[in-house]
Amino acid sequence: MSKVLAAVRTGPSRIEIREFAMPEIAEDAALMRMEVAGICGTDVKLYKTPPSAAPVIMGHENIGVIAKAGREFTRRKGFKEGDLVFVEHYVMCGKCEWCHAGQYRHCENTDWRKNPDAIRYGYTSAERAPHLWGGFAQYVYLPWNAVVHRVPAGVTPFGT
Numbered sequence: 001m002s003k004v005l006a007a008v009r010t011g012p013s014r015i016e017i018r019e020f021a022m023p024e025i026a027e028d029a030a031l032m033r034m035e036v037a038g039i040c041g042t043d044v045k046l047y048k049t050p051p052s053a054a055p056v057i058m059g060h061e062n063i064g065v066i067a068k069a070g071r072e073f074t075r076r077k078g079f080k081e082g083d084l085v086f087v088e089h090y091v092m093c094g095k096c097e098w099c100h101a102g103q104y105r106h107c108e109n110t111d112w113r114k115n116p117d118a119i120r121y122g123y124t125s126a127e128r129a130p131h132l133w134g135g136f137a138q139y140v141y142l143p144w145n146a147v148v149h150r151v152p153a154g155v156t157p158f159g160t
């Protein structure tokens, strides 16, 4: 349980299984055990033609179960261990004008093309700690600013 396996895009049309350390979870963060990751047209394109040489755990449409949750994460967001959730790929800053207007999809913190510090699931480099920024992995790291939604009761991760 101390290691996490992930499929890492290492070059054009190339994927390698790599091991990452199971991350420590901050009080305001959580860890999601992956159930299902979608593959969309963007993935097909970026798999063939990666936008950078950085190793990336792809997978930006992610559903999983909260495996570990810090106390602050649960207090602020209402999610606790065992909850089935969908996580948006945008990880907002929560501080800028766009975020305050609820338009976090425009937040600079999610702009992986222009901002080297941006975090977006499926796009951010796996070299950046704590590394688990994509759904093609056993676990995904959820910082305090991840955008998390509850999967409605009666809906399975696979939608049936």
Ligand SMILES: [Zn+2]
Residues within 6 Å of the ligand: 040, 041, 042, 043, 060, 061
């Ligand atoms: Zn997509």
Ligand SMILES: [Zn+2]
Residues within 6 Å of the ligand: 092, 093, 094, 095, 096, 097, 098, 099, 104, 107, 108, 109
């Ligand atoms: Zn922002």
